Amino acid sequence: RKEVEQDPGPFNVPEGATVAFNCTYSNSASQSFFWYRQDCRKEPKLLMSVYSSGNEDGRFTAQLNRASQYISLLIRDSKLSDSATYLCVVITNNNDMRFGAGTRLTVKP
Amino acid sequence: DAGVIQSPRHEVTEMGQEVTLRCKPISGHNSLFWYRQTMMRGLELLIYFNNNVPIDDSGMPEDRFSAKMPNASFSTLKIQPSEPRDSAVYFCASRPSGISSFYNEQFFGPGTRLTVL
Numbered sequence A: 001r002k003e004v005e006q007d008p009g010p011f012n013v014p015e016g017a018t019v020a021f022n023c024t025y026s027n028s029a030s031q032s033f034f035w036y037r038q039d040c041r042k043e044p045k046l047l048m049s050v051y052s053s054g055n056e057d058g059r060f061t062a063q064l065n066r067a068s069q070y071i072s073l074l075i076r077d078s079k080l081s082d083s084a085t086y087l088c089v090v091i092t093n094n095n096d097m098r099f100g101a102g103t104r105l106t107v108k109p
Numbered sequence B: 001d002a003g004v005i006q007s008p009r010h011e012v013t014e015m016g017q018e019v020t021l022r023c024k025p026i027s028g029h030n031s032l033f034w035y036r037q038t039m040m041r042g043l044e045l046l047i048y049f050n051n052n053v054p055i056d057d058s059g060m061p062e063d064r065f066s067a068k069m070p071n072a073s074f075s076t077l078k079i080q081p082s083e084p085r086d087s088a089v090y091f092c093a094s095r096p097s098g099i100s101s102f103y104n105e106q107f108f109g110p111g112t113r114l115t116v117l
Helices: none
Strands: A005-008 A011-014 A019-025 A034-036 A043-051 A056-057 A060-065 A070-075 A084-091 A095-098 A103-108 B005-007 B010-013 B017-025 B031-037 B042-050 B053-056 B065-071 B074-079 B088-096 B112-116
Touching: A005 A084, A011 A019, A019 A084, A019 A103, A034 A060, A034 A070, A043 A056, A043 A060, A070 A084, A095 B042, B005 B088, B010 B017, B017 B088, B017 B112, B031 B074, B042 B065, B042 B074, B053 B065, B074 B088
Parallel strands: A011 A103, B010 B112
Antiparallel strands: A005 A019, A019 A070, A034 A043, A034 A084, A056 A060, A060 A070, A084 A095, A084 A103, B005 B017, B017 B074, B031 B042, B031 B088, B042 B053, B065 B074, B088 B112
16 A cells, blocks of 8 residues: 555546545654645645644645545635646655655646 | 756656766755656655765665765766666755654755656
């Protein structure tokens, strides 16, 4: 089993739609969690951290469920510019940073 | 700050040739990471350094790959001899490490797109 697993997609949604991605992790002692965004032919960049109580940044909401060992990312009112690959990132108790393979999102007009 | 700097940005070479990729991390970041990304395998961690010391090289595919970090501001990833299956984008990333490092962001360079013919 991979340490961090994501549905690769692609998710194809119309503008204005709400879309959610899930990510599961295998190390129950993992310490911190992030979502990174990677545009086509670019490097990954931090989108947002994921806090235990859940957190929101504009149209983006991240949730953590430690009991079930998954994190989620919800995008509301999706824009064309949200088209990208979203990478789930987990930092283990050994301070190792583990990336998921990414979920590809395409928002269409 | 210029961010993580990688060179070259593109490299096309022939099978059997030696390839050297270079990275300059962000000043003050003491963890440095080398990744490889392909469509088939996604983003793979090859090796990472902490304070210039290799900590985990379990992701290095085979003996043809080697990495060095002679000082805090420079690292190289070398492939010798190169093979067509090494074609990928190679990212270098850096991150500060310390007491609160679990929550520190990792910054990626723009990547080197390697094509081995």
